[in-house]
Amino acid sequence: MSFTKDKIKKKLERAAAKNMVRGFFFAAIYLVTTLIIPYMTFSWIRSLEVEGVEIDIYQKRYKAIIYWLVAFGLIISGTAFFAYSSPAQSIRRGVFSMIQIILNCFYLWSYKFSGALEVEFELIDLGYMTMNLSQLILLYMGIYFLSVILKAYDLADFIVNRKKIQAARVKGGKK
Amino acid sequence: MRTSRAIRLIMRIFLLLLASSMSLVSFLGGYSALLILGNEDNIDLDIDFEGDPFTDPLNFEIEIEFEIYNMGYFDLEDLNIEMKLYLVYDWKNKTGDGTNVTQYVKIYEDDKSFKTIEAGEKKKNSITIDTEDLLKINLTEILIYSDKTRDPVIEFEADEIIIKAKYSLGLISFKVKIEDYKLGDLG
Numbered sequence: 001m002s003f004t005k006d007k008i009k010k011k012l013e014r015a016a017a018k019n020m021v022r023g024f025f026f027a028a029i030y031l032v033t034t035l036i037i038p039y040m041t042f043s044w045i046r047s048l049e050v051e052g053v054e055i056d057i058y059q060k061r062y063k064a065i066i067y068w069l070v071a072f073g074l075i076i077s078g079t080a081f082f083a084y085s086s087p088a089q090s091i092r093r094g095v096f097s098m099i100q101i102i103l104n105c106f107y108l109w110s111y112k113f114s115g116a117l118e119v120e121f122e123l124i125d126l127g128y129m130t131m132n133l134s135q136l137i138l139l140y141m142g143i144y145f146l147s148v149i150l151k152a153y154d155l156a157d158f159i160v161n162r163k164k165i166q167a168a169r170v171k172g173g174k175k
Numbered sequence: 176m177r178t179s180r181a182i183r184l185i186m187r188i189f190l191l192l193l194a195s196s197m198s199l200v201s202f203l204g205g206y207s208a209l210l211i212l213g214n215e216d217n218i219d220l221d222i223d224f225e226g227d228p229f230t231d232p233l234n235f236e237i238e239i240e241f242e243i244y245n246m247g248y249f250d251l252e253d254l255n256i257e258m259k260l261y262l263v264y265d266w267k268n269k270t271g272d273g274t275n276v277t278q279y280v281k282i283y284e285d286d287k288s289f290k291t292i293e294a295g296e297k298k299k300n301s302i303t304i305d306t307e308d309l310l311k312i313n314l315t316e317i318l319i320y321s322d323k324t325r326d327p328v329i330e331f332e333a334d335e336i337i338i339k340a341k342y343s344l345g346l347i348s349f350k351v352k353i354e355d356y357k358l359g360d361l362g
Binding site for chain 1: 179180183186187190193194197201205336343345346347348349350351352353354356
């Protein structure tokens, strides 16, 4: 009996360590995709030259974009850690996954209120260039909306079938 | 596996594919911009004019020629160019106290749409403006009152040249606004 208990305990410890590694891995992925890549992109745009003419993104707008990118990027990466380090089919994972998706929607929406949806650059001594990304962002929002529905369904399923899921986890089998 | 879980799995795969393809389109769109804008030879703008609207109005012509090499991965769609051209001169002694006043007379305002430039293609387009396309202005008044000592006496200036187009399957639209662009002069 105690041998079985020890076996289960060791198995759970191994699973916990595995979950932690997975959590760090996904947090790192989200940190790169939601913070580092967009930050590098906007920094690169600032130093871009079009037809030999320097372009300049307005300093105030650039600061606002970077502020919201960093703020939401960090929160999303943090929630990604909690979501992916939670056991599969657990209520904790369901809740954090849904929070993460909703935060992703806010992250995309932050592109609008930070001014990144329609980025205006100054073509020095020539004029202006405006890039409108609203269609792209709206399509992403559509994908996230479907993801929210899916995650809400997942969460309801994890709550309703909680006992069955726990029993299957102890057995070591998949439900 | 329960039916609902199977459906959710299919949905998840579908959303993953959709999000991945969107990310790929965004990335390729950005990379295309780098390819097109990174090389000065990919966009060539040439403005030329012939004749004199005052002395030889029948042969007067402004030709704006541009060539774009779409090196990117997507077609350049809905290309549209909008222009406002002005004639600039100094009205000699306009105020009566010997002061010259610079006048801006609008001579042309229109927009023109062009065919899609497919990915990997180089296309040359042009806009030709002749006397018939010009707005009705009092050329005699300009000839009489313009300050002949000004160098140049009369200038042609594009107050605004707006270039609009869509890229990355129409998901990204951009607008380039060129202001106060000197086209040429007379005298």
